[in-house]
Amino acid sequence: MATQCNQQLSLHWLEKLVLLALNELNRPAIYEELAQKAVELVNRAQTALSRESFTTTARKPSAIAKACGWLQQKQLIEQYEHGETTRIISLGREGLRYASEGLPERRLVNFLIERGGEATVDEVSSAVNDYTIALNWAKRNGWIAFDKKNSETYVRIVSEPPSMTVAEELLQRLMLEDTIPMDSLPEEMKNIVEQMITRQDVIRIVEKRERRVGLTSKGKELASQLAAVKLEDILSEITQLTPEILKTGKWRHLTLSKYDITAAVPPVFAAKRHPLVELIRLVKQVYVEMGFEEIQGPIVELAFWNFDALFQPQDHPAREMQDTFYVDLEEKGEIPREYVDEVKKVHENGGRTGSKGWRYNWSEDEARRLVLRTHTTATTIRHLAEVKKPPIKVFSVDRIYRNEKVDWKHLAEFHQIEGIVMEKGANFRQLMGIIKEFYSRLGLREVRFRPSYFPYTEPSAEVEVFLGGKWLELGGMGVFRPETTAPFGVKYPVLAWGLGLERLAMAIYGVEDIRTFSRNDLAWLRRTSPLTPYRVAGRI
Amino acid sequence: MPVVNIRLEKLSKLIGKELTAEEAAQHLAAAGLGIEETTENEIKVEYNPNRPDYSSIHGIARTLKGILGKQRGLPRFKLRNPKIIVNVDPSVQGVRPYIVCGVVRNLSLTEEDLEELIAMQEDLHWILGRNRKKVAIGLHNLDVLTPPFVYRAVKPEELQFIPLKSSTKMTPKQILEEHEIGRKYAHLLESYDRYPMILDARGNVLSMPPIINASLTELTSGVRNIFIDVTGTDWEKINQTLNILMTSMIDSGGSGEAVIVRYQRKRYLTPLMKNEYLTLKSSLVNELLGLNLSDKAIIDLLRMMRFDATPSRKGMLKITVPPYRTDIMHPVDLVEEVAIAYGYSRMELELPKARIFGSVRRTTIIQEIIREIMIGLGFTEVLNILLTNEDEQYRMMNVNEHPHIRVLNPATREYTMMRTWLIPSLLRNLADNQQHLYPQRLFEIGDVIVPDPTQPEKARRRLSLAAVSCHADASFSEMKGIAEELFRLLGLNIIFTPTAHTSFIDGRVAELCVRDSPIGIMGEVSPSVLESFDLPMPTTAFEVDVEQALQYRLEKD
Incomplete structure (x- = not known):
């Protein structure tokens, strides 16, 4: 019972009218019949509201058809095609125009009345649109006659037409009702239809297989319940609350219809951060929690800082054009004079570090070349050279570049999570400890380390994190070699690491193709929840 | 790797x-x-x-x-006395000056062993040889050759031999021009008029380094005695390469034999197989690793890693480095060896001691605030990369090129430069997203790269903000309202000045100014630009130089 009640209340007033019309007809009917019946019902009702506001809609078979669609979905009616066909009339293109502008012959007569009953054909032709049609039909109707005076042809009213002809009445009805079944028209009007069909696209007739609407048993039950309610109560129900209804206090006499609150609605999308930016925000937060200070450095970088300062020999494969983006600029960069000699010595023979060095001739020119930095460690060593004084704990999460072919696993431009700690007594166990702490704050508690190699760190390690059922290689780390720190006057051990952001992001967001992060597919951006990284981190 | x-x-x-x-x-x-x-x-x-x-x-x-404790300390490699002499002719001096050689006898190599040997040779060519430039290796069936051998440079058409992967005799010149491998490595000899060659006593060619060996000496699975030549331009690297090859082949069951390599003024017994000696302070090990290992423990761990280590005096260890360990440059390299032997996974983790408070940079704060405002205004953030191309940045935008940073030799063809503004990539994003629901409102805040001769790096990063609104009713007035609200919240009084910009519709584009200084541009994107992006939807856009805009704000404060 309760569900039935709800269903009844969730009906639109037009749906209710259709049910009542069917109830009263007590037989299956076509839309046009239902429209006529609905109008009749409204006109019978006592209502505080203007009847017109209902009849303008209810008299349109197209609106009735829509309501029938809704009712069918609710299984209150069924619709079926009847074997017989009906002739349905509707307005053509010209008919639509005539219905709003008036028939040409009517406009002609009006013009002539304005002119005192007559005018020359020339005057008519310039004042009345469609004047040839107008003259033709006014003559046929016997409203006008032609006279010749002083070699000019005059048009004169001979019999004033009724204020509304049957043809005009038909146009008006069609304007209001959209479609009318030919059979429902009075005989007189049927004749007019036959006449108007000869005029250019004023009226259209289509043969339609009849669609009949009948009540289902559920519908019947509901319709009889509705019939017991006063129609004005049904009609006083409204769907939309308006400022006008509120201001005038009309709401006191109205009922607001209940909605089907389970119905689907058009989607709405929240604007938000890019998912990678969201993750960067969390990573930065973790760094700050751990007491790190953010640094930033150039993207177009001197080979000196990117490679030489980090003890990468000038013939190192990573420095080759197929791995590194070199800048196409005739002018070379300027390298910091105060460090050139020390860096040169360290490369050539180890300088005062006790190292053998790389044993080749170091070229200043090579160090002055400009590259798109291949790691943010370039920024780190700059910072160390500038500050020197312990303790230092700094980080950056920023863009780096590799001259690689882009595919689902590789990008030419991506982000590195960089960090260093420099203090007296800093050691390798602390380096592993800090990385473990970092990842555990992102919710990744299973971390392992294995030996690795970088030209500027010793000992070096690779860090792997267990996520999504497998071990992921996420980055490299190590203690800076003396050949890296000594030329810049850094006296204590520097613990350094560079971790991949995108690979971490792939695991966190469950993304298979690394290019997703720069593709900006709106479906993905809209779908991805900002909660994800925080949930993985166990922070919410 | x-x-x-x-x-x-x-x-x-x-x-x-x-x-x-x-x-x-x-x-x-x-x-x-x-x-x-x-x-x-x-x-x-x-x-x-x-x-x-x-x-x-x-x-x-x-x-x-x-x-695994099966064998510790320095591995021993026995070398028999030399039987073969290689004479080095002065003609190689200006071309490929160095050669060292070795012999391994009594091998029994299977097909698979041979494959591994060739793979090893290729790896060494790449790692130590820089793709044969610095080091090239030749392995030969010694039994078909008659010592002594000579290493000399010949004229391009002085002699002929059948190279590997060929059935006819060719001159060196023909090899470089016609042979598949010859053509691949021809660039290594292109600036010389003579080519290095190793020949035996009867004039048989062994090899034309660094290009190709003769077919005569090709190794097959039954081969027992191998002659190794290593030529190059870097004396140290060719010796390292030969040491690694010889130690590996001796370990595979062969017996090593030295070769006399006779230069004009000096003769060498190669492979040199010299051990190196380093002094390691045990305190360095313990400080760097944060461990407390005794001298003896360190010695044991280093012996596990196949070094010899003996105490010299308290806290000082004398370490012997085997000849194949080319990577030991400094005592810290030995510290890592200790760490590996100890086991990374066995080390107890701890945290650094320094107490420092964390902070983010000003630029991070600014970006976050602007993001909040733009998101509040209904704009979704996108993130594009800085690498792009002139076509998208300028031609499709219907503007002339500005000075910008170009890159050399990109592996991905569409990356030829660093972006100088953001709007083009936002338009591309819109074009890529046409199947999704409208309205689409996107923004990006990020760096562009501008040339700057005053900087040591000749360029600098500049923080830019751009937004686009794309839907059937997108208009200048909508975007103007958005820009006004953004700048009001940033505390800036923004003035819209009429301007001309060919990316936008004439008369519907404004320069955004703060105190008479332009900080950005805003307008309805011109239909021709939309057409070049294949984006049939009205779009308005603005872009501002964030740093410059905020500078006025700071001055005002």
């Missing part, structure tokens, strides 16, 4: 202990090798290029023997 295939059966035999694939993989990883793929009989491992001795299973087995 280079990769080597390890046959489990062979590894077990070399170590003298049966290992399952799982056990082997575990030990290999602990030694610093990356496990690429494990099957029942084979493990594919990746090794770091600082360890060229890991280019063969023998080098890897040597370390594993130490870790």
Whole structure:
């Protein structure tokens, strides 16, 4: 019972009218019949509201058809095609125009009345649109006659037409009702239809297989319940609350219809951060929690800082054009004079570090070349050279570049999570400890380390994190070699690491193709929840 | 990174202990090798290029023997007395000056052993040889040759021989021009008018380094005695290469034999196989690793890694480095060896002591605030990369090129420059998203790169903000309202000044100014630009220089 009640209340007033019309007809009917019946019902009702506001809609078979669609979905009616066909009339293109502008012959007569009953054909032709049609039909109707005076042809009213002809009445009805079944028209009007069909696209007739609407048993039950309610109560129900209804206090006499609150609605999308930016925000937060200070450095970088300062020999494969983006600029960069000699010595023979060095001739020119930095460690060593004084704990999460072919696993431009700690007594166990702490704050508690190699760190390690059922290689780390720190006057051990952001992001967001992060597919951006990284981190 | 295939059966035999694939993989990883793929009989491992001795299973087995306690300390490699002389003619001086050689006898190589040997040779060419430029290796069937050998440079058409992968005799010139391998490496000899050649006493060619060997000396699976030549431009590297080859081949069961290499003024007995000596302070080990190891413990750990170590005086150790360890440059390299032997996984983790408070940079704060405002205004953030191309940045935008940073030799063709503004990539994003619901409102805040001759790097980053609104009713007035609200919240009084900009519709574009200074541009994107992006939807856009805009704000404060 309760569900039935709800269903009844969730009906639109037009749906209710259709049910009542069917109830009263007590037989299956076509839309046009239902429209006529609905109008009749409204006109019978006592209502505080203007009847017109209902009849303008209810008299349109197209609106009735829509309501029938809704009712069918609710299984209150069924619709079926009847074997017989009906002739349905509707307005053509010209008919639509005539219905709003008036028939040409009517406009002609009006013009002539304005002119005192007559005018020359020339005057008519310039004042009345469609004047040839107008003259033709006014003559046929016997409203006008032609006279010749002083070699000019005059048009004169001979019999004033009724204020509304049957043809005009038909146009008006069609304007209001959209479609009318030919059979429902009075005989007189049927004749007019036959006449108007000869005029250019004023009226259209289509043969339609009849669609009949009948009540289902559920519908019947509901319709009889509705019939017991006063129609004005049904009609006083409204769907939309308006400022006008509120201001005038009309709401006191109205009922607001209940909605089907389970119905689907058009989607709405929240604007938000890019998912990678969201993750960067969390990573930065973790760094700050751990007491790190953010640094930033150039993207177009001197080979000196990117490679030489980090003890990468000038013939190192990573420095080759197929791995590194070199800048196409005739002018070379300027390298910091105060460090050139020390860096040169360290490369050539180890300088005062006790190292053998790389044993080749170091070229200043090579160090002055400009590259798109291949790691943010370039920024780190700059910072160390500038500050020197312990303790230092700094980080950056920023863009780096590799001259690689882009595919689902590789990008030419991506982000590195960089960090260093420099203090007296800093050691390798602390380096592993800090990385473990970092990842555990992102919710990744299973971390392992294995030996690795970088030209500027010793000992070096690779860090792997267990996520999504497998071990992921996420980055490299190590203690800076003396050949890296000594030329810049850094006296204590520097613990350094560079971790991949995108690979971490792939695991966190469950993304298979690394290019997703720069593709900006709106479906993905809209779908991805900002909660994800925080949930993985166990922070919410 | 280079990769080597390890046959489990062979590894077990070399170590003298049966290992399952799982056990082997575990030990290999602990030694610093990356496990690429494990099957029942084979493990594919990746090794770091600082360890060229890991280019063969023998080098890897040597370390594993130490870790598993099967054999510790310095491995011994016996060399028999020389029987073969190689004379070095002064003509090679200006071309490829150095050669060192070795002989290994009594080998019994299977087809698979041979394949591994060739793979090792290729890895060494790449790692130490810089693709044969610095080092080139030739392996020859000694039994078909008549010593002594000579290393000299010949004229391009002075002689003929049948090179590998050919059936006819060719001159050196023909090889460089016509032979598949010759053409591949011809650039290494292109600036010379003479080409290096190794010949035997009867004038048979062994090799034309660094290009190709003669077909005559080709190794086949039955071969027993091998002659090795290593030529190059870097004396140290060719010796390292020969040491690694010889030690590996001796470990595979051959007997090594030295070769006399006679230069004009000096003669060498090669391979040199010289050990190196380093002094290691045990305090360095303990400080760097945060451990408290005794001298004896350190000695034991280093012997596991196949070094010899003896105490010289208290806290000082004398370390002997075997000839195949080309990577030991400084005592810190030995510290890592201790760490690997100790086991990274055994070390207790701790945190650094320094108490410092964390903070983010001003630019991070500014970006976050602007993001909040833009999101509040209904704009979704996108993130594009800085690499782009002139076509998108300028031609499609219907503007002339501005000064910008170009890159050389990009592997991906559409990356030729660094972006100088953001709007073009936002329009591309819109074009890529046409199947999704409208309205689409996007923004990006990020760096552009502008040339700047005053900087040591000749360029600098500049923080830019751009937004686009794309839907059937997108209009200047909508975007103007948005820009006004953004700048009101940023505390800036923005003035819209009429301007001309060919990316936008004439008369519907404004320069955004703060105190008479332009800080950005805003307008309805011109239909021709929309057409070039294939985006049939009205779009308005603005872009501002954030740093410059905020500077006025700061001055005002």
